[in-house]
Amino acid sequence: MAQDDRPPAAAPESLLAAPDRASQSQIDAETRELHAEYARRIEAGERLPRTMYDFPPYRSSILRHPTKDPKLVDPETIELFSPAYGQRDVAAIESDLTLQHAGEPLGERITVTGRLLDSWGRPLRNQLVEIWQANAAGRYIHQRDQHPAPLDPNFTGAGRAVTNDAGEYSFTTIKPGPYPWKNHVNAWRPAHIHFSVFGSSFTQRLVTQMYFPGDPLFPLDPIYNTIRDQRDRDRLIGVYDHDLTVPEFSMGYRFDIVVDGADATWFEAEEGER
Amino acid sequence: MTDPITVRPSVPPRTLEPTPGQTVGPFFAYGTTFPKKHEVAFPHSPGAIVLGGTVLDGAGAPIPDAMIEIFAADADGSVPRARGSFRRDDHTFTGFGRAFTSDEGHYEFWTRNPGSVRGEAPFFAVVVFARGLPDKLHTRIYLPDDAAALAADPLLASLDPAERATLVARREPSGHLVHDIRLQGEGETVFLAY
Numbered sequence: 001m002a003q004d005d006r007p008p009a010a011a012p013e014s015l016l017a018a019p020d021r022a023s024q025s026q027i028d029a030e031t032r033e034l035h036a037e038y039a040r041r042i043e044a045g046e047r048l049p050r051t052m053y054d055f056p057p058y059r060s061s062i063l064r065h066p067t068k069d070p071k072l073v074d075p076e077t078i079e080l081f082s083p084a085y086g087q088r089d090v091a092a093i094e095s096d097l098t099l100q101h102a103g104e105p106l107g108e109r110i111t112v113t114g115r116l117l118d119s120w121g122r123p124l125r126n127q128l129v130e131i132w133q134a135n136a137a138g139r140y141i142h143q144r145d146q147h148p149a150p151l152d153p154n155f156t157g158a159g160r161a162v163t164n165d166a167g168e169y170s171f172t173t174i175k176p177g178p179y180p181w182k183n184h185v186n187a188w189r190p191a192h193i194h195f196s197v198f199g200s201s202f203t204q205r206l207v208t209q210m211y212f213p214g215d216p217l218f219p220l221d222p223i224y225n226t227i228r229d230q231r232d233r234d235r236l237i238g239v240y241d242h243d244l245t246v247p248e249f250s251m252g253y254r255f256d257i258v259v260d261g262a263d264a265t266w267f268e269a270e271e272g273e274r
Numbered sequence: 275m276t277d278p279i280t281v282r283p284s285v286p287p288r289t290l291e292p293t294p295g296q297t298v299g300p301f302f303a304y305g306t307t308f309p310k311k312h313e314v315a316f317p318h319s320p321g322a323i324v325l326g327g328t329v330l331d332g333a334g335a336p337i338p339d340a341m342i343e344i345f346a347a348d349a350d351g352s353v354p355r356a357r358g359s360f361r362r363d364d365h366t367f368t369g370f371g372r373a374f375t376s377d378e379g380h381y382e383f384w385t386r387n388p389g390s391v392r393g394e395a396p397f398f399a400v401v402v403f404a405r406g407l408p409d410k411l412h413t414r415i416y417l418p419d420d421a422a423a424l425a426a427d428p429l430l431a432s433l434d435p436a437e438r439a440t441l442v443a444r445r446e447p448s449g450h451l452v453h454d455i456r457l458q459g460e461g462e463t464v465f466l467a468y
Contacts (some may be wrong), residue, residue, distance in 0.1 A: 009378045010325040024375040050294040053410040060406030063332040064457050065363075070412070078347050078388075079399050079468070081330050083370035084357045128360070132305020134384070142301035158305040160360075188308035194305060202345050203468045205401050205410060210297040223297055226408040232294045237398060260292035262468035263285040 010273065013144050016058035019184035024220060027184050031225050032058045038228040040216065050232050057222040059183050075203050075262045080204070082198045085128045087162050095161040097131075097173040105155035107136025107174035113244055114255040115167045116197055118265065123167025129257075130196040131171060132158045136192075138177030147180055155216055172250065183222055190217035190224060204259035211237045212253070295409035299350040300339055300341075302403070302426065303374055314371035314385035321349055324383035324450040325398065325443065327413070329375050336379020340404035342383030342455070344383060344415070345370045347396065351389035386416055395423035395430070396443075402455060402465075412466040415453050416442045429466075437464050 033053065038048055053065035055112070098105055112131075116124045132252045134140045134157060137149035141156055157176075161169040179189040192209040198207065211224065218224055235258075244252025298306075315322040325344070329337040346369055347467040348354055354369030388396040397414040418426060424430055428436050440463045443453040455463050 009336045009338060012377055020467070051296065053408050055408055057400075058406070058408060061408055063335075064337065064404060064406035064412065065408070066413065066465050067332075067458055068464075069463060070465045071429065071432070072467050075468045076394070076397075078345060078353060078369075078393075078397075081333050081355075082361045083345060083368055084355050085359075086357050089357055089360055110468070117290060119290055119292060120286065121289050130306055132302065139299040140304075142304055145301060194296075194302065196298075196306060202399050202401070203412065205343070206295055206413075207291065207298050207403055207410060208293055211300075217299055223299075226296070227294045232291070235291065235293055236296070242349070243457065257293045258290045260288075265466075266285045 011151040012198075013146065014150060015060070016144070018184060019242045021136070022059075022184040024184060024186055026223060027187075028220065029223065030263070032082055032221075035180075035225070035228060039138070049229050050229065055222065055226045058226055059222075061226070068232055075201070079202045080262075082200055082202045083231055084126075085198075086126050089128065090160040090162055095159055095169070095171050097155065097157060097159045097171065099172075103154040105135065105152050105153075105174050107155075107177075109172070109250040110175050111170060111244055111246065112193065112238060112253050112255055113168065113170040113252045114161050114257060115257050116169065117167060117256060118199065119258060119260050123163070123165075124200055124259070125163050125165045125167055125176070127163045127167075127200070128164065129161045129169045129197055130159070131173075131193050132178040133173065133193040134179050134191075136174050136177050138179040140206035141178070147199075149177070151164070154198050159204065178217060188214065188217055189214040190221050193256065195255075197259060199261060200257050201261045201265045204261040204265065206257070206259050208257070209236060210255045213237055213240055276374055286352065297405060297408050298341055298403035299374070300405040302341055304423065306341065306372065307374075308372075310336045310359045312371050312373040312381075312383045313362060314383055316364045317384045321386045322384050323387060324341065324382060325385055325453065326380060327382060327452055327454040328379045328452070329402070329404070330379060330454060330456045336375070336461065337457070338375055338377045338379055340375040340381070340402060340407075341371070341372065342375070342381045343372045343403075344398045345403045346385065346388040346398040347391075349386045351396070370427060390420075393423060395420060395427040400455075404457070407457065411457070412468070413455070413463055414441055415451070416444050416468065417444050417451070419450070420460035433464060436461070440464050
């Protein structure tokens, strides 16, 4: 299709609301039905991705998921490497989201610590970890966020860290609030922190979300439920760890991340700062 | 002489389950931006070209909230191992770039034509993220110039001509590359699993 034949671009904010305005019970029924169907297909020997691309309860996925299966290929050289990072690529202050402004942000201060591992349990060192999140009131600083909760002048909600020799990262931040969105009527996202990691091979690239234990919104959230299996969904829930809790300062959560790649990633020498 | 394949050790079983992916969501821009993120090569420097195109949904509408990443060899075919993608110094080539689509669904990089080491068809490794896309998608953008190398490429050879066309960029008279990415529908881009 030539550039000129394309429909004019809609204002991006207008795309955030699903047109059908479904009820929560409708979304719940669709979710249950799809999870049951996936379980049947797995039982019948079909291979399905852990995160389903075609998941209609997440309304904006309807026109944005590929309809064909991905082609299985052997990774070529460039795909078995990833961009190089080192401890010097991010400033230490970038991992403390509570220190980026003149004052302290409002909310429950937390530390989130974990290890970045490959499928064989090997720690991945010198890897970039990026996070972004809403503030304690559930508001993102992004200009397209229409949620009328207050912005916090002392909180941006973006951080970066590079893993150490043990593959560990650590962030200090505040616990994000649940966030209302327009997928359906009365849709609320469980509190979450977005994570982006690279791994030692470009095939391991991962963007995911960390959730908090015991959130009553889990069964109601279409995005969390794009992951078809409960055991996989559980892997995205940070673990409260009292040993990580700092007395009179912050609550501690542990969130380990495992990146998968092709078999060939087994052979790759560990990348690091040299 | 021993075939090197036969002496290669086998891959041991995986011991950990991978962390599943989730959508990048609508508000990734402030969390994943950095200065000159789409300037893999310094604009207008020798050998620098623009690689750009539109990301489209199943209705043919542009996607204004997608994030595209590329990683590719340098012009001599070498794999970039230099750091500094997030702190560009305007001369070090790290091979990695990130671009957000505009309100018209357009993404754009300044970069170099990746080279070939052993005559293999050069390409950009690409990852696509978007609001409404529940997990990442991998694809490749091949350079259109070397017909023999493209014909010999194992992935391209396994595709029909229409599929193959979704992975090969178009060269403009300016030397720039144009390549649209269609997440769904007619001309759906071929995506990859490893």
